[in-house]
Amino acid sequence: xxxxxxxxxxxxxxxxxxxxxxxxxxxxxxxxxxxxxxxxxxxxxxxxxxxxxxxxxxxxxxxxxxxxxxxxxxxxxxxxxxxxxxxxxxxxxxxxxxxxxxxxxxxxxxxxx
Amino acid sequence: xxxxxxxxxxxxxxxxxxxxxxxxxxxxxxxxxxxxxxxxxxxxxxxxxxxxxxxxxxxxxxxxxxxxxxxxxxxxxxxxxxxxxxxxxxxxxxxxxxxxxxxxxxxxxxxxxxxx
Numbered sequence: 454x455x456x457x458x459x460x461x462x463x464x465x466x467x468x469x470x471x472x473x474x475x476x477x478x479x480x481x482x483x484x485x486x487x488x489x490x491x492x493x494x495x496x497x498x499x500x501x502x503x504x505x506x507x508x509x510x511x512x513x514x515x516x517x518x519x520x521x522x523x524x525x526x527x528x529x530x531x532x533x534x535x536x537x538x539x540x541x542x543x544x545x546x547x548x549x550x551x552x553x554x555x556x557x558x559x560x561x562x563x564x565x566x
Numbered sequence: 567x568x569x570x571x572x573x574x575x576x577x578x579x580x581x582x583x584x585x586x587x588x589x590x591x592x593x594x595x596x597x598x599x600x601x602x603x604x605x606x607x608x609x610x611x612x613x614x615x616x617x618x619x620x621x622x623x624x625x626x627x628x629x630x631x632x633x634x635x636x637x638x639x640x641x642x643x644x645x646x647x648x649x650x651x652x653x654x655x656x657x658x659x660x661x662x663x664x665x666x667x668x669x670x671x672x673x674x675x676x677x678x679x680x681x682x
Contacts, residue, residue, distance in 0.1 A: 486669065496611070496657060498669040509669055544611060552599060552661070552668055557611035 455479040459545050459558035466535050466565055474530045474561045476545030485528045486546040486555060487520065489513070496544065502528065503551070535565045568593050570660050572673035579648050580681050587643045587676045589658030595619075597663035600634065600641045601670065605655040617641065648680045 458477045466472045478485050487499040500510040502520055519531045528547075532539055542562050546555040569592040579585045591600065602614040615625065617634050625632045629646045645652055655675040661668035 488670070495674045496659075496670075496672040498671070501669055511669075542609060546611075552663060554601065554613050554616040555670065556613055557603075559608075559610040562609075 455481075457545055457547055457556055457558035459543075459561050461561060462559065463562045464564070466563070468537055468565055469534050472532050472535055472563065474532075474543050474545075474563070476528045476530070476558055477526050478528055478545065478547030479549075479556060480526070482547035482549050482556075484508075484548045484551055484555075485520075485522070486548075487530045488544045488546060488557075489541040490544065490560075491541045499530070499543075532563075535563075537565050539563060540565045568598075568660050568662055568671045570658050570671055570673035572656075572658055572676050574676045575674070576677045576679070578679045578681060581650060582647050584644060584646050585648050585678065585680075587645075587656050587658075587678065589641045589643065589673060591639050591641065591658070591660045593660060593662055595662040599661045599663070599668065601659040601661070602632070602641075602643050603657045603659060603672075605657065605675070607654070611657070614643075645678075648678075650680050650682050653678060653680045 460475045485502040488496050490496045498511050500514045500520055501508045517533045521529050542560045544560045545558045548555040571590045598619045600617045604612045604614055615632055622634050631644045633642045655677045657675045658673045659670040661670050
């Protein structure tokens with residue numbers, strides 16, 4: 454069964470460092486998303502991406518964040534200068550259409566120290 | 567503005583009991599989608615169901631059933647004859663119809679513990 458895969462599963466980084474989280478969405482999907490979940494809290498939307506551009510972003514997704522689809526398969530989230538409060542589980546998701554269900558990856562746990 | 571409320575923070579049941587997880591939503595749109603996701607202890611988010619606002623039929627899938635009532639803006643989830651493997655955090659989510667993609671707004675989740 455097709456699935457969304459994320460790497461790494463766990464990343465520890467020092468405050469102020471740049472980090473790139475990687476995702477391979479389901480191959481025939483066209484819409485891509487990043488969400489995050491601070492430990493013990495609800496899942497929050499960060500950004501959606503379609504047709505090689507950001508289609509929507511939340512207020513969390515500030516200038517420190519960027520997304521890219523560098524080739525036909527990967528979808529990345531970059532945090533330029535990490536802060537302690539960026540520590541969270543980051544989920545990538547993809548969907549076939551804009552209104553269809555999103556399938557999530559297993560998440561990358563980012564710990565900023 | 568969209569909002570999803572899951573009033574039950576934690577529920578604990580004994581195996582084989584039935585359990586209902588409540589979800590109440592707010593939206594101004596007439597076209598929207600409702601979802602349930604399961605987050606087991608391993609951490610991933612597993613899609614369970616998607617329902618559009620025009621389809622109020624209840625749905626049953628094995629031991630799972632969903633009750634969608636627009637009149638009360640609720641989309642409740644019932645697990646019949648619960649099992650230990652059902653222990654997880656369950657999230658209800660809403661997305662409003664748009665011409666583009668429609669980000670999910672999640673509730674805070676209900677942690678279900680099924681005790682053997």
